[in-house]
Amino acid sequence: MISTPVDASVAPRFHVHAYPLVLRILRFVLQVVLVVSTLYASALIFFFTFTGAMDPRPPARAGWLFLLSVGLFGLLRLLDWLTSAMLFVEPERLVLERRGDRFEIPLASVESVRVWWLFPPGMGLSPRMQSGRAFRYGLRMADPLPVLEALGREDSRASAAARHPNTAFAHARALVRRRWYLWVLKFVLFPLLPGGAMFYTHQMITYGGPYGQYQWYGLGPYLRTFSTYWLFSTAVLVLCAFLLRAVAELVAFVGAWISPSHARAVRRFVEISCTVLYYVGFPAIMAWQYLG
Structure with a gap:
């Protein structure tokens, strides 16, 4: 048929x-x-x-x-x-x-x-x-x-x-919307803030000014040092983001099993918590650890 x-x-x-x-x-x-x-x-x-x-x-x-x-x-x-x-x-x-x-x-x-x-x-x-x-x-x-x-x-x-x-x-x-440009913000642009702060402190302490290394050794070494601090900051935030995500997914998974009807509320809570801790909490810890 x-x-x-x-x-x-x-x-x-x-x-x-x-x-x-x-x-x-x-x-x-x-x-x-x-x-x-x-x-x-x-x-x-x-x-x-x-x-x-x-x-x-x-x-x-x-x-x-x-x-x-x-x-x-x-x-x-x-x-x-x-x-x-x-x-x-x-x-x-x-x-x-x-x-x-x-x-x-x-x-x-x-x-x-x-x-x-x-x-x-x-x-x-x-x-x-x-x-x-x-x-x-x-x-x-x-x-x-x-x-x-x-x-x-x-x-x-x-x-x-x-x-x-x-x-x-x-x-x-x-x-939860996961756009590509949010990944760029999270792991490319945002690490410039703590990385730039550490780089600025390094320049002030080591060379006596924000452009000291550039004036002494040229643009190449200056940019290489900046990229080192940026990559270091990115690596720290990647590790932090993984830790946060692992805990968040575990909490969301357990929450869905305890009460499936509240899975969306639990997800909203963990996503907001991850965002606040990532963009506020961990940079504050890095500033206290490396700049304090």
Whole structure:
């Protein structure tokens, strides 16, 4: 029997990333290595930049680790592009269109839809078939709740997954806007403030004025010293941001499990707390530690 397609303009559709198990594991490994290499580079800069040398510089190994992180980030974006797909929730089936392939999954053959537990690869869903086997692709998405709500209108079995604490956690997290320019502000521009303050103090103490090194040794050494303090400040803030984020995600996750209905309020609290501590708390600590 030939199935009749449903009008794509009527059926709810969602942009997802369809990951086979091997690529899902690969993405998890790449993300872990990316985080570890970034933190290791930051730790090297923090502990080994100022070691009593006359001309302090960040360790060369930190630069190689940074290049590794950039390469890993590029691989992750490539994986996202390769796995990009569209999911259609039709009255009697799920339709997944992925890079020229089309998969039609009758809802009658779906036993359940499970929310991912292992979050580092991303938030997502895995349809499990009546045979007991999972569908060949896991569906990664920022927010699984709209998909589950659309699926719940066609199949009530999806309602349990929509009420799952992991779904509440993912939905609350997806509502937080994470723009690229905020990352630039956070890790490129903002470190100029504490880094510039430390650089200014260094110039005043060592050379007797804010332009002393420039007047004595020229523009090259002056800019190199400034970049050293800027990179040091960035490394400290990266480590601080990771610590804050780890605690914030743990609090948000536990909060979603204790009370899924309050997941958004808990998320709002942790995001505001992270912002205040990052932009006010840690620079104040750095100023007290290095300038006081």
